[in-house]
Amino acid sequence: MSIYTGPVFEMARKQFVVIADHLEIPEDERDRLLYPKRAVTVSVPVHRDDGTTAVYQGYRVQHHLTMGPTKGGTRFSANLDIGEVAALAIWMSWKCALVGLPYGGAKGGVTVDPPSLSLRELEGLSRRYMQEMIPFVGPHTDVMAPDMGTNEQVMAWFMDTYSAYLGHTVTEIVTGKPVAAGGTVGRREATGRGVVHLAMRAAELLQINPSGARAIVQGFGNVGAVAAAELAARGVKIVGVSDHTACLYDARGLPMEALQKHVAARKVLAGFSAEAAFDPGALLAQPCEFLVPAALERVIDADMAKRLNCRILAEGANGPTTPEADLVLDGRRDEIFLIPDILCNAGGVVVSYFEWVQDLQQLFWEEAEVNQRLRQILDRAFNAMMARVGREHISHRTAAMAAGVEKVFAAKKIRGLFP
Ligand code: GLU
Numbered sequence: 001m002s003i004y005t006g007p008v009f010e011m012a013r014k015q016f017v018v019i020a021d022h023l024e025i026p027e028d029e030r031d032r033l034l035y036p037k038r039a040v041t042v043s044v045p046v047h048r049d050d051g052t053t054a055v056y057q058g059y060r061v062q063h064h065l066t067m068g069p070t071k072g073g074t075r076f077s078a079n080l081d082i083g084e085v086a087a088l089a090i091w092m093s094w095k096c097a098l099v100g101l102p103y104g105g106a107k108g109g110v111t112v113d114p115p116s117l118s119l120r121e122l123e124g125l126s127r128r129y130m131q132e133m134i135p136f137v138g139p140h141t142d143v144m145a146p147d148m149g150t151n152e153q154v155m156a157w158f159m160d161t162y163s164a165y166l167g168h169t170v171t172e173i174v175t176g177k178p179v180a181a182g183g184t185v186g187r188r189e190a191t192g193r194g195v196v197h198l199a200m201r202a203a204e205l206l207q208i209n210p211s212g213a214r215a216i217v218q219g220f221g222n223v224g225a226v227a228a229a230e231l232a233a234r235g236v237k238i239v240g241v242s243d244h245t246a247c248l249y250d251a252r253g254l255p256m257e258a259l260q261k262h263v264a265a266r267k268v269l270a271g272f273s274a275e276a277a278f279d280p281g282a283l284l285a286q287p288c289e290f291l292v293p294a295a296l297e298r299v300i301d302a303d304m305a306k307r308l309n310c311r312i313l314a315e316g317a318n319g320p321t322t323p324e325a326d327l328v329l330d331g332r333r334d335e336i337f338l339i340p341d342i343l344c345n346a347g348g349v350v351v352s353y354f355e356w357v358q359d360l361q362q363l364f365w366e367e368a369e370v371n372q373r374l375r376q377i378l379d380r381a382f383n384a385m386m387a388r389v390g391r392e393h394i395s396h397r398t399a400a401m402a403a404g405v406e407k408v409f410a411a412k413k414i415r416g417l418f419p
Pocket of ligand 1: 072145346
């Protein structure tokens with residue numbers, strides 16, 4: 001079982017132990033629930049523009065096949081390893097079960113720094129990665145989606161490559177595609193919209209008026225940028241934002257429209273304002289009502305958890321908070337309302353599910369229907385989490401994860417162990 005190593009996998013394992021203890025899952029059943037069913041590693045050769053050939057390491061981890069196909073994103077990132085991919089696959093399982101999707105979790109990716117590739121090289125890498133994965137994926141086996149470092153264009157290349165191999169168009173092989181290539185309206189915005197919908201549910205419970213409240217958003221990719229825009233649309237003042245190129249803070253509020261225009265043109269925050277430049281290590285600790293980490297794993301450790309100065313912590317990223325930080329946040333329950341990642345960012349996979357269903361049926365929905373069904377699913381999971389917190393006097397994360405883990409456990413139990 002030791003191919004899964006590293007701090008991110010260790011974090012997923014520790015979280016699982018907390019939940020397994022809470023649910024009193026027998027020791028001998030735990031490995032079957034935690035360790036991935038399948039892990040595929042591939043070498044992905046690519047022709048570089050300079051005429052040389054480079055080989056990249058690619059992965060796909062399918063956590064469990066108990067409830068339907070596996071589902072999850074594809075990450076192109078410089079430091080990716082199999083332990084991180086496995087942890088992300090495990091979180092996808094708890095996330096899908098929590099919100100009631102008929103999927104196990106998966107995740108995949110390539111260890112590559114996407115800005116180091118030209119567009120032609122990126123296409124070559126994307127197509128060859130999918131081609132290498134064809135024996136292991138399928139609309140009823142494993143359905144990919146975007147994640148960090150990939151986007152709609154990459155999903156279109158995946159779909160095209162798979163379809164070319166089969167000899168006919170198979171839109172349901174990946175989700176997060178452009179609408180012009182079998183995608184659904186509302187998928188691009190879904191994760192950020194879900195984050196803000198749930199942040200508003202929390203604000204309502206805490207009687208915080210969003211108008212004039214302050215938000216800090218870490219990460220300005222597909223999740224962070226949409227979340228910031230949705231918060232601003234509700235009158236929230238965005239006082240801090242950051243990405244891997246810049247960190248900006250202004251207690252009076254940042255000019256969101258100008259910021260969005262800048263990012264649309266330049267793709268990154270760098271170069272927007274020297275005046276608002278801020279220490280990235282201090283951003284998360286600034287006072288605000290809404291804090292949205294929407295970038296990397298493990299950015300909130302125990303020390304940062306002590307320094308947080310927010311009222312609502314809405315986890316847009318996967319795994320932004322370490323188990324050690326969770327212990328600190330447990331002690332600060334009355335000060336900080338946590339919306340745990342597997343619920344907070346589930347909007348993406350929920351609308352991916354809608355996309356898959358629409359592709360399978362070739363019957364497409366209006367955006368209002370997508371958004372209304374998205375809110376309904378998130379509300380149901382949020383209400384169930386809050387009810388469980390009240391009943392069992394546990395943290396929000398424990399309540400959400402317990403709901404996911406127990407569903408997978410129940411499905412495995414009732415199906416039995418073959419032979
Ligand atoms: N990568 C996203 C996540 O971590 C979306 C996965 C999907 O849509 O399948 O939830």
